[in-house]
Amino acid sequence: MSREQQAVARARKAFETGRSKSVEHRIRQLKNLQRLFTEKQSVISAAVKKDLNKSEVGTQLYETLGLEGELNTAINHLKEWAAPRPVEKNLLTISDTVYIKPEPLGVVLIIGAWNYPWAVTIQPLIGAIAAGHGGPAANLHRQRALPRSDWGVSETQELLRQRFDHIFYTGNSVVGKLIMEAAAKNLTPVTLELGGKSPCYIDKNCDLTIACRRVAWGKYTNCGQTCIAPDYILCEPSIQDRVIEEVKKAIKEFYTDNPKTCPDYGRIINQRHFKRIMNMLEGSTVAAGGDNEESDCYIAPTVLRDVKPEAKVMQEEIFGPLLPILSVSGLDEAIKFINKGEKPLALYCFSSDNKVINRMTDETSSGGFLANDCLVHFSVGSLPFGGVGNSGMGCYHGKYSFDQLSHLRSCLIKKLNMEGVNRMRYPPHTPKKLGWARFFILNSVDLGWVGRMALLAVMVVVAAVVLQCTAQWCYQSQYSCDDTCRDPIRWAAQFPSCGGLRQSPINIVSTKVHVNSALPPFNFIGHTNTINITVENKGHSAHFALPHSVRLTGGALPGHYRAAQFHFHWGGNGRPGSEHTIDGEQFPMELHIVHIKEPYGSLAEAEHDMAGIALLAFLFEESPDDNPHLDSVIASLGRVKNNGSSTVIPNFRLSDIIPSDKDLFSYYRYVGSMTTPGCEQAVAWTLFHRTLPISSLQLDAITQQCRFWTGQPMTDIFRPTQPLDGRVVYRSKAGAALRGVMHWWVGVSSVLLGRTGLIH
Ligand SMILES: NC(=O)C1=CN([C@@H]2O[C@H](COP(=O)(O)OP(=O)(O)OC[C@H]3O[C@@H](n4cnc5c(N)ncnc54)[C@H](O)[C@@H]3O)[C@@H](O)[C@H]2O)C=CC1
Numbered sequence: 098m099s100r101e102q103q104a105v106a107r108a109r110k111a112f113e114t115g116r117s118k119s120v121e122h123r124i125r126q127l128k129n130l131q132r133l134f135t136e137k138q139s140v141i142s143a144a145v146k147k148d149l150n151k152s153e154v155g156t157q158l159y160e161t162l163g164l165e166g167e168l169n170t171a172i173n174h175l176k177e178w179a180a181p182r183p184v185e186k187n188l189l190t191i192s193d194t195v196y197i198k199p200e201p202l203g204v205v206l207i208i209g210a211w212n213y214p215w216a217v218t219i220q221p222l223i224g225a226i227a228a229g230h231g232g233p234a235a236n237l238h239r240q241r242a243l244p245r246s247d248w249g250v251s252e253t254q255e256l257l258r259q260r261f262d263h264i265f266y267t268g269n270s271v272v273g274k275l276i277m278e279a280a281a282k283n284l285t286p287v288t289l290e291l292g293g294k295s296p297c298y299i300d301k302n303c304d305l306t307i308a309c310r311r312v313a314w315g316k317y318t319n320c321g322q323t324c325i326a327p328d329y330i331l332c333e334p335s336i337q338d339r340v341i342e343e344v345k346k347a348i349k350e351f352y353t354d355n356p357k358t359c360p361d362y363g364r365i366i367n368q369r370h371f372k373r374i375m376n377m378l379e380g381s382t383v384a385a386g387g388d389n390e391e392s393d394c395y396i397a398p399t400v401l402r403d404v405k406p407e408a409k410v411m412q413e414e415i416f417g418p419l420l421p422i423l424s425v426s427g428l429d430e431a432i433k434f435i436n437k438g439e440k441p442l443a444l445y446c447f448s449s450d451n452k453v454i455n456r457m458t459d460e461t462s463s464g465g466f467l468a469n470d471c472l473v474h475f476s477v478g479s480l481p482f483g484g485v486g487n488s489g490m491g492c493y494h495g496k497y498s499f500d501q502l503s504h505l506r507s508c509l510i511k512k513l514n515m516e517g518v519n520r521m522r523y524p525p526h527t528p529k530k531l532g533w534a535r536f537f538i539l540n541s542v543d544l545g546w547v548g549r550m551a552l553l554a555v556m557v558v559v560a561a562v563v564l565q566c567t568a569q570w571c572y573q574s575q576y577s578c579d580d581t582c583r584d585p586i587r588w589a590a591q592f593p594s595c596g597g598l599r600q601s602p603i604n605i606v607s608t609k610v611h612v613n614s615a616l617p618p619f620n621f622i623g624h625t626n627t628i629n630i631t632v633e634n635k636g637h638s639a640h641f642a643l644p645h646s647v648r649l650t651g652g653a654l655p656g657h658y659r660a661a662q663f664h665f666h667w668g669g670n671g672r673p674g675s676e677h678t679i680d681g682e683q684f685p686m687e688l689h690i691v692h693i694k695e696p697y698g699s700l701a702e703a704e705h706d707m708a709g710i711a712l713l714a715f716l717f718e719e720s721p722d723d724n725p726h727l728d729s730v731i732a733s734l735g736r737v738k739n740n741g742s743s744t745v746i747p748n749f750r751l752s753d754i755i756p757s758d759k760d761l762f763s764y765y766r767y768v769g770s771m772t773t774p775g776c777e778q779a780v781a782w783t784l785f786h787r788t789l790p791i792s793s794l795q796l797d798a799i800t801q802q803c804r805f806w807t808g809q810p811m812t813d814i815f816r817p818t819q820p821l822d823g824r825v826v827y828r829s830k831a832g833a834a835l836r837g838v839m840h841w842w843v844g845v846s847s848v849l850l851g852r853t854g855l856i857h
């Protein structure tokens with residue numbers, strides 16, 4: 098067995114153990130990778146310095162900074178990305194569970210190029226780990242930098258003879274075709290991140306100093322060896338001299354009069370490429386630069402003027418520090434010229450005129466389009482990065498990497514009942530059955546008012562049947578194959594709001610929250626009263642009923658609220674059980690205090706108001722000592738072991754289990770839903786920064802006492818985090834002024850109401 102065969106076999110074996118399927122395992126792997134960049138930064142920079150003469154700061158700026166960002170995004174969003182994605186249904190499938198399940202494909206081969214050796218190998222690797230794969234990566238670092246880990250062309254060729262489940266290739270288009278040919282033998286899907294000539298049109302109507310500075314930065318960074326570098330400039334002859342002068346000024350500003358000695362100016366990767374680039378100068382006029390030294394792989398930042406389309410430098414991607422300027426009569430000719438060539442990886446257009454920018458986007462095609470800047474789209478993780486046509490296929494970065502390397506499996510889970518509805522599809526096929534099929538599948542038919550009434554009647558009947566036939570909801574911990582209950586991913590089938598776009602709980606990414614000074618402290622009323630409270634096992638959790646005398650105002654909530662009940666969400670057997678997570682971390686337990694807006698009399702009434710319910714949430718953290726204030730709560734749970742049983746805690750004070758209001762000024766706020774079915778989207782959530790203590794013994798006592806309505810131990814009673822779907826999480830600013838109180842709510846509700854899609 099060759100080295101390469103062994104590597105693939107190892108990767109496949111590791112994948113087949115199923116370990117990489119666990120999201121927690123993937124997050125651990127990503128965190129390990131994160132550590133690599135903190136611990137090995139200087140080794141990484143030293144290697145890249147040897148290869149390309151990049152400075153340490155340059156390596157961080159252009160390579161590792163972006164990777165750190167990608168790692169943070171993947172770690173914070175992985176649970177959300179990997180979760181089943183409920184989809185819209187038609188009438189025929191209304192009672193089924195229909196969703197997309199992202200699944201790992203298996204073993205992925207990542208082949209990277211040498212120009213940004215870390216960015217182009219590790220960035221796809223982050224996507225591959227996030228998607229749950231195993232697999233080797235073929236590095237193309239130059240031998241003098243990383244001799245031992247170097248897998249070059251012959252190793253890659255051997256790897257390509259093996260079978261993979263996806264091949265992710267970055268490099269030139271000629272080899273791209275070889276990759277696709279090798280992949281075709283096993284019908285292996287490929288992502289091809291290729292290059293090509295990326296045009297840059299400079300309109301005469303723009304600030305040439307700024308435009309040329311940005312173009313010079315995009316071109317000469319990494320000595321032009323950037324796949325998205327502007328390859329050549331198109332402009333009118335009348336501005337050519339100014340463009341040359343401004344580019345020269347920028348070169349001097351960035352790299353001094355002598356770029357050769359400037360630590361920020363790179364080198365060509367090897368002598369072969371040096372010769373290739375120098376040959377391209379043949380037949381063109383040098384307007385600036387042109388100095389070179391083969392032994393040092395040095396080519397100065399160079400500008401070429403009056404270049405003809407037939408010139409050597411225009412026949413292939415330059416991938417070096419030569420910047421040819423071609424004359425065009427204006428925008429029309431520039432567009433024509435661009436469209437005559439292969440579709441580029443990037444297209445740049447500099448103009449102060451939006452009409453020019455719009456025409457350029459509308460009338461051309463390219464992997465990415467930037468107006469008035471270069472390269473920076475590579476650093477925006479929410480944009481898909483990739484080519485089109487000759488510049489590649491597939492895309493990556495952020496969630497796109499995850500999706501690109503996942504199989505999006507379509508799942509439809511039907512029950513073996515309601516067979517009547519299916520008769521329309523079984524033979525003998527008749528026109529009447531076809532009519533019913535049309536009715537159930539096409540829900541956009543115009544039926545007229547009689548038809549609409551009939552549809553309504555049918556839907557009522559269907560809904561009644563569905564309701565009769567569907568089982569109760571349950572938590573994941575209760576669900577097993579022979580159970581009929583609906584676990585969290587199936588809640589939406591029975592409770593449509595659970596599939597809405599404002600669902601709770603969520604993962605709070607602390608670096609993405611918006612600080613809002615219009616979030617003042619709360620006023621708690623009646624929290625210190627001594628009361629007798631009833632505790633009841635509700636089958637899914639235990640509820641602690643609160644009297645109307647416990648009330649809440651302030652906190653920028655739009656009204657006065659009265660308490661209804663509180664309850665806890667917990668894990669089991671040492672597992673965490675909070676519903677909300679912070680930066681991906683789940684806490685041992687979470688307390689929810691439910692309040693209803695006045696004058697509503699019940700949760701059912703409050704559900705129709707976007708902030709009809711105010712939920713206060715507290716996360717618990719494990720403490721070495723017992724929290725004595727929880728003793729009565731724990732003891733009461735021991736008296737409500739079974740569904741429906743209840744007890745009373747005498748002389749209870751809410752203020753004993755939560756901190757006093759002066760310690761509760763700091764919190765997160767967002768709009769969401771109840772975390773149990775029907776998942777009503779009517780909740781203003783407040784998650785306090787201050788955590789509550791609980792010992793591990795107390796946690797065990799809590800999680801071991803009660804039973805679900807099914808009789809199983811009541812453990813892991815939490816809903817997984819839900820997508821944020823564009824919502825904003827706010828963080829209060831300590832000492833906020835009261836006059837800001839209404840602004841927060843008015844602002845949030847108008848943003849949400851403005852996006853009608855968010856109101857379900
Ligand atoms: N779209 C993108 O994200 C990027 C594209 N590129 C493009 O890559 C090109 C520059 O890189 P290259 O010189 O191609 O890099 P390269 O010479 O490093 O080749 C890329 C990879 O292909 C493998 N390879 C080369 N010849 C092979 C063969 N005959 N059979 C099998 N494998 C082979 C190498 O082992 C290497 O891992 C440019 O066209 C550039 O635009 C570079 C970086 C990023």
Ligand SMILES: CCCCCCCCCCCCCC(=O)O
Binds near residue numbers: 217472
């Ligand atoms: C201030 C931060 C600016 C960040 C700009 C990032 C541009 C990075 C380009 C890296 C390109 C890597 C792949 C390639 O194009 O060859």
